[in-house]
Amino acid sequence: MSFTDILLLMFSAILVENFIFAKFYGCCPFLGVSEKPDTALGMGMAVTFVMTLSGAATWAVYHFLLEPFGLEYLKTVAFILVIAALVQFIEMFLRKFIPALYASLGIYLPLITTNCAVLSAALLAIQNEYNFISAVAFGFSSALGFTLAIVVFAGVRGKMEFADPPRAFKGFPITLIAAGLLAMAFAGFSGIKL
Amino acid sequence: MKSFLRQLKEGILDNNPTLVQLLGMCPTLATTTSVQNALGMGLAATAVLIFSNLFVSLLRKFIPKQVRIAAYIVIISGFVTMVELLMKAYLNSLYQSLGIFIPLIVVNCIILARAEAFASKNKPLPSAIDGLSMGLGFTFALLLVSTVREIIGNGTFCGISLFGEGYAPALLLVMPAGAFLTLGCVIAAVQKIRNMGEDKARMEKLSQVEPESTEKEETV
Numbered sequence: 001m002s003f004t005d006i007l008l009l010m011f012s013a014i015l016v017e018n019f020i021f022a023k024f025y026g027c028c029p030f031l032g033v034s035e036k037p038d039t040a041l042g043m044g045m046a047v048t049f050v051m052t053l054s055g056a057a058t059w060a061v062y063h064f065l066l067e068p069f070g071l072e073y074l075k076t077v078a079f080i081l082v083i084a085a086l087v088q089f090i091e092m093f094l095r096k097f098i099p100a101l102y103a104s105l106g107i108y109l110p111l112i113t114t115n116c117a118v119l120s121a122a123l124l125a126i127q128n129e130y131n132f133i134s135a136v137a138f139g140f141s142s143a144l145g146f147t148l149a150i151v152v153f154a155g156v157r158g159k160m161e162f163a164d165p166p167r168a169f170k171g172f173p174i175t176l177i178a179a180g181l182l183a184m185a186f187a188g189f190s191g192i193k194l
Numbered sequence: 195m196k197s198f199l200r201q202l203k204e205g206i207l208d209n210n211p212t213l214v215q216l217l218g219m220c221p222t223l224a225t226t227t228s229v230q231n232a233l234g235m236g237l238a239a240t241a242v243l244i245f246s247n248l249f250v251s252l253l254r255k256f257i258p259k260q261v262r263i264a265a266y267i268v269i270i271s272g273f274v275t276m277v278e279l280l281m282k283a284y285l286n287s288l289y290q291s292l293g294i295f296i297p298l299i300v301v302n303c304i305i306l307a308r309a310e311a312f313a314s315k316n317k318p319l320p321s322a323i324d325g326l327s328m329g330l331g332f333t334f335a336l337l338l339v340s341t342v343r344e345i346i347g348n349g350t351f352c353g354i355s356l357f358g359e360g361y362a363p364a365l366l367l368v369m370p371a372g373a374f375l376t377l378g379c380v381i382a383a384v385q386k387i388r389n390m391g392e393d394k395a396r397m398e399k400l401s402q403v404e405p406e407s408t409e410k411e412e413t414v
Contacts, residue, residue, distance in 0.1 A: 022370055024224035028303055031219060073279060076297040077271040084264055113267075116220050116301040123294055168386035172216055173378040180374030187371055 006134055010141035019117050019142050020149040021179075021186035026117030030150050031175060033108070040154035044147025046108040048140065050090060051118050054083050055139025058122035059132055079122045084113045117146055153182060198323055205327025211304045212335035213384045218304040222336060223373040225295055229352045232340035233333065234288040238277050239299050240329025246270045246305055247325035250313040257314075266309045271300045304332055335380075342376050343367045 019025045026047070033043045058079045066072055091109045094102035112118060121142045125135040156178050165174045211217050218239075225235040249269050250257075257265045278296045281289040289296065299305065308328050313321040344350055347367030349357050366372045 024220050024370065024373070025298075027219040027223055028217075073275065076275050076278065076300055077268065080267055080271050080300050081264075084267060113263075114301045114303060114306060116298045119301055120294055120298055123297055127294070166382075167389060168382045169378075170385075173382035173385065176374045176378030176381065180371045180378060183369075183371035183374055184366075187369060 051143035226340035236333025243325035251321035
């Protein structure tokens with residue numbers, strides 16, 4: 001894969017095939033942790049960190065451990081364990097060596113193990129037969145797309161606090177409607193074929 | 195038998211995992227473009243829920259507290275892999291159309307939530323029944339959303355054309371944006387019904403209180 005291919009892959013993962021608005025991976029944190037822009041940014045950064053590293057780790061586990069032994073069917077089990085262990089390791093590492101970063105990302109890290117965006121990026125990289133560099137680039141840029149979506153959406157939700165929807169729509173339903181309108185805006189990118 | 199029915203009602207209606215507890219949004223949004231996909235996804239998740247709840251409950255005395263979440267995830271991913279392989283072998287077209295969302299059942303919050311909140315504290319049989327009722331509740335919610343989306347967005351139900359050739363389907367509803375909009379409206383409808391129920395209960399309570407207070411006034 002040449003450099004331009006990787007750039008195109010990243011562009012497409014961020015905007016055209018946005019994890020939230022086109023693929024629905026990682027909707028739980030997207031709807032749950034998007035009340036304020038700064039917490040949304042913290043979550044986005046933590047996800048970016050984990051997804052880039054897990055993209056590399058799961059690729060290596062699949063190609064050096066599962067494939068040589070013909071254990072490809074165990075990839076779901078293996079990947080979720082790798083991700084859980086990686087999250088735990090990142091948490092311990094940050095707490096010990098970069099306390100400032102731990103203070104800002106720490107509370108989001110445990111949530112990431114069960115974030116389907118991380119697992120789906122790992123599975124998609126295998127399914128699309130990416131090489132190591134594009135697997136890492138794919139994980140990183142998909143997470144950037146996730147961050148973009150969650151931060152923009154947090155901004156929208158901030159405005160929504162001043163709105164007065166009908167009683168039945170209060171809370172979760174109006175949040176989903178707002179996400180739907182934002183998804184329509186992102187659908188504009190889907191016309192771009194790369 | 196009575197408690198079985200009560201648990202079933204709890205899972206499907208009163209405490210529906212998707213529509214009331216608002217868990218498991220990713221598959222609800224992603225796999226509801228057609229009724230067939232929704233049914234396949236719902237039943238696959240139900241199967242995983244029943245067995246993971248059963249095994250978490252059987253092993254609840256042996257799993258140390260500190261590593262329980264990791265243990266649950268291993269149990270769940272084992273059953274998800276079994277369901278995935280079975281679907282690949284016997285229901286290949288459904289497997290192809292659900293794609294990556296079958297392995298993603300592992301990180302479906304409903305399953306982990308039931309393992310943690312119910313199966314780790316209860317006996318095996320009630321846990322398996324809880325898995326069944328929560329799974330059916332999830333399936334019910336998926337069917338509700340997918341019915342709306344498929345009929346309006348595609349003009350079909352289970353692949354059968356409903357309105358003939360002249361109908362121009364509202365494609366928006368089968369697009370990603372339509373998933374958010376439809377689910378928002380469905381949950382709003384559920385909230386409306388619950389609000390009406392609450393209002394009714396409050397009115398009844400008030401009407402029970404009122405005669406007493408008027409009687410008191412009369413005696414005074």
